[in-house]
Amino acid sequence: MDNKEIQTQRMKGYFIQAAKELIKGEGLKSVSTRSVAERAGYSYATLYNYFKDLNDLIFECVKDFQAECEVFVNSKTKKITNGKEKIKAIISAYVHYFIEYPGTFELFFLERMRGIGNKKTTSELIYTFLDRLCEEQWQYCINENIIYTEKVQKIRTQLRFTIMGMLLFYENRLQPDNYNDFATLLNNQIDNIIE
Amino acid sequence: MDNKEIQTQRMKGYFIQAAKELIKGEGLKSVSTRSVAERAGYSYATLYNYFKDLNDLIFECVKDFQAECEVFVNSKTKKITNGKEKIKAIISAYVHYFIEYPGTFELFFLERMRGIGNKKTTSELIYTFLDRLCEEQWQYCINENIIYTEKVQKIRTQLRFTIMGMLLFYENRLQPDNYNDFATLLNNQIDNIIE
DNA sequence: CAAAGATAATTAACATTGTTAATATAGCAA
DNA sequence: TTGCTATATTAACAATGTTAATTATCTTTG
CATH class of the missing domain: 1.10.10.60 (Homeodomain-like)
Structure with missing residues (x-):
């Protein structure tokens, strides 16, 4: 067995x-x-x-893609010194992974999760992914007194939704309608939120 | 003819x-x-x-739903006095329309737009919808010197993406996993952004 | 090793879908 | 009434998810 x-x-x-x-x-x-x-x-x-069905198979890919994305992000941000700048770089890399592979974006955020099997855990995995990628750096910022603990929580929530909204509009509605505009808008938004 | x-x-x-x-x-x-x-x-x-095809028909519904949503929002916010509070109420009503009719949310934000016919204009219509609903009130705030003109633009962009991200996570990934948590989180986020 | 029984893989089949081509029908001009 | 044109319908096809029936394969045991 x-x-x-x-x-x-x-x-x-x-x-x-x-x-x-x-x-x-x-x-x-x-x-x-x-x-x-x-x-x-x-x-x-x-x-x-x-x-169980095709949907079941499809969502089993989530963990693999997250691992892959994490490797991608690490490779792109390894050299950057700890702190806010590293967080910005992590977010940027995270976004770029989904733009490079739009199929993974569809899977993570657009595809309907039918059935209630591992629905809860998988959606939570997705929901918290960006947070987990940045976790270490936020801890660093708190420990080094770069940002107050309470403010960090606010920023993280804010980031989660903003990044999501931007990605959705860009990938699904072509707004902004070219990559350069998107990239600068993305940087602006990240800067605004993190300061 | x-x-x-x-x-x-x-x-x-x-x-x-x-x-x-x-x-x-x-x-x-x-x-x-x-x-x-x-x-x-x-x-x-x-x-x-x-x-042209089924997708074409489906996206022709967008304008109608926007008109309907606008009526809904107006009926829910008519009595509120102009200014920030009214803007918050408009956003809240906007979100609740999509939660009451999840199918319209799918159509506006999730459904893939195949073909390039009126793709651009329709997606722009969707992208700017919340902004247009609030337009009058933002003008009011500017005219009454409640908020600086430049700050208004920042807030509007911020709102567009945050609301979108929250709606997507709630409707598609059940995060937060109940309506009450979602509603309070929504209010928090709106307050944070508008101050 | 060989036969029986269990396990796993395949083919056949069905229902649903989007879409197009062939056919029928209705409205109208001469 | 008779053609012609515009419109509507049926028939058909290919793709899809899923299940049932059928084979093939492997394991166990005499």
């Missing part, structure tokens, strides 16, 4: 890997039972031996 | 009305060529004589 578990996880992994590639490459709309299964090297019905 | 135009508009109106009812009642997912046409009293193929 231990072997069984290993094999099951391996099989799930094949489908998840295939789904991730499709999401990053072609976007969420290209993910279907058939397309995933074909890429994984199995029949579309086999998928249902390992996942 | 004037008659022709009237008739065409009337036909489009039947389909639009049907789509609107479905969106408000059952949500966007329940809107299909078949369901709309049945409700309008025509065959599903007839729809294609009046709209």
Whole structure:
């Protein structure tokens, strides 16, 4: 039964890997039972031996993408000195990950979560992701007396929603309608909130 | 040919009305060529004589819903005296419209706009909607020297994204996971931004 | 090792959807 | 009445999610 578990996880992994590639490459709309299964090297019905339904499979990708995004953010911000500037850089990298892979943006924020299985935990994972990426730096700011503890909480909440709103308008409604305007607006907003 | 135009508009109106009812009642997912046409009293193929595709029809509902939302907001805020408090009330009513009719939220912010027909103008209509609802009151605040002109612009931008982010997390990711928490968080955020 | 039983994978099938082509119908001009 | 044009409908197709029926594969045991 231990072997069984290993094999099951391996099989799930094949489908998840295939789904991730499709999401990053072609976007969420290209993910279907058939397309995933074909890429994984199995029949579309086999998928249902390992996942409740397609939605279930799709949301299993969230953790993987978060890990990937975290690596991306770290690689882009490693050299920056601790404090506000690093936080700004982290946020910037976070946003750019979703812009580079719009499919992950759709998955994280747009795709409807049907079913109540791990809905709660997954949505919480998404909700708190940016906060977690910055956690260490906020602690640094508090410890170094750069910002008051209470103010930090305010800023974090403010950031969570602002970044989300900007991303949504840019990715889904093309507002602002070009990348440069978006980037400068983003920097302005971050600066305004963090000061 | 004037008659022709009237008739065409009337036909489009039947389909639009049907789509609107479905969106408000059952949500966007329940809107299909078949369901709309049945409700309008025509065959599903007839729809294609009046709209490029289903997406086209769906986005023609945006203007109607905005008008409806504006009426809703006005009726809820008519009695409030001009100034900051009225702006807060307008925003609150705006948010509550989308919470009362989640289908309209999906349409305005989540639904993918395929095709480039009136994409730009429609997305701009959506992007600027909250701003337009508050326009008169911001003018009032400026004229009465309640807030500096430059600060108003900052606040409006900030509000646009924050409200959007909150709505997205609440409607799509159930964060916060109950209405009361959401409502108080919303008020906090609005107060923080407007002061 | 071979047969039986369990497990997993595949094919077939169904219902739903968006969309288009072929067909029918209605309105109207001559 | 008879054509012609505009409009509406039915038929059909391809893609999709999902389930049931059928095979293939693996495991266990005699």
